[in-house]
Amino acid sequence: MDTNTSHRKERIADDWFADAFGDLYPVVYAHRTVDAAAPEAVFAAATTGLAGGHRALDLCCGAGRHLVTLEQYGALLTGADYSPQLLSLARKRLSAATALIRADMRALPLAACFDVVFSFFTSFGYFLNDADNLAAAVNMARILKPAGRFFMDYLNPLSLDRRLEPESRRESQGYIIYERRWIDWRAKRVNKKITVERDGIPLGTTTESVRLYTLEELTALLKDAGLRVEAAWGDYTGSVYEEDAARMILTGAKTT
Ligand SMILES: C[S@@+](CC[C@H](N)C(=O)[O-])C[C@H]1O[C@@H](n2cnc3c(N)ncnc32)[C@H](O)[C@@H]1O
Structure with a gap:
């Protein structure tokens, strides 16, 4: 077809994401709850080795539904997102110890102090210009400490x-x-x-x-950004990624 x-x-407007994640987003995605996110956060924490004392960033954290579970790991958490509406929902459900900042993923005002960066639920590939998507990945790599780890849950084209x-x-x-x-x-x-x-x-x-990226294309983009893909899963049960997989879930490390 x-x-x-x-x-x-x-x-498609260049800045479609400025409107899409406003007041209607929680209505449209009401089924994307903290409970639904919990096993995803547990899987992400396990595959990145998140531990107490680590600094971790949930990039594009939205209403903070994964951070609720990540708070149980004793890590120092930050959530970053562009949507004021979703950040204010996140603030209400998270501990005061979890920092939240409003930022564009292409220009994060954060230093290279993180052990882990998470990107949940297709929070990448939003920009019509490929250079901007690369800039977002470069920022993911830049805010990591040397050998810091990343987790990205993306769609499978x-x-x-x-x-x-x-x-x-x-x-x-x-x-x-x-x-x-x-x-x-x-x-x-x-x-x-x-x-x-x-x-x-x-x-x-x-x-x-x-943006639709094949595994090879996304691996190459992340490599250019300074991130090495080490594993690819097809879902949150830990199935290995393959053509029919529901998702394309990548983990790996900063290369520099
Ligand atoms: C599909 S939602 C996922 C939210 C959250 N990770 C979750 O699973 O509920 C994508 C998120 O990316 C954020 N976002 C969109 N464009 C952004 C940008 N340019 N910079 C930072 N965040 C952005 C949106 O506000 C939204 O919260």
Whole structure:
């Protein structure tokens, strides 16, 4: 199926992420809870060797749902995100000892003091320009101490087309959520347009757009950024990554 055809003329704004993670995001992703994130955080902590006394950054922490579990490891935690709305939700659920900062992942105002950096739930590949995506990876590497470790949970482009539901309508907590998804193979991106309604009144429309990288492409990009991929999993049960995998979960270390 050519999932691109009917959407060929739709333009994605360069800064789509400035709107997409606002007040409607917690409505659309209400099922992405602290409980759902807990086993993901445990897996990420185990695969990176997170331990008490480590400094760790949850890059693009959103509402802090992984940080809640990571707080149990006795590490010194920081969450960074661009969305003021999601950071304020995070602040309410996290301990005062967990630092939260508003920052763009391309320009993190943080020193090279972290033992571990986490990137959960497809929080990468947002920029239309490949140089900006590289800049985000360079920042992940830069804020790590020598040999510091990274964790990145990304989508698997090889199974995406088969899994993609082009259109859906669902109800959640009194809201009606319409989602339209398509792959733009030319731009190598998967896009989603989301409209939320309540009581027949449209509350807003947001767009999401993520760059599709094969394992080889993402490994090469991370290598250019100074990060060496050491393992690739296909899901949070620890299955080895393969073409049909649900996810592409990478861990490794800073090379310099
Ligand atoms: C898919 S959400 C994941 C959030 C969180 N990791 C989770 O699993 O719930 C992506 C996150 O990236 C943040 N984000 C988007 N663009 C960003 C940017 N340029 N710099 C920093 N954070 C950004 C969003 O605000 C959002 O919280």
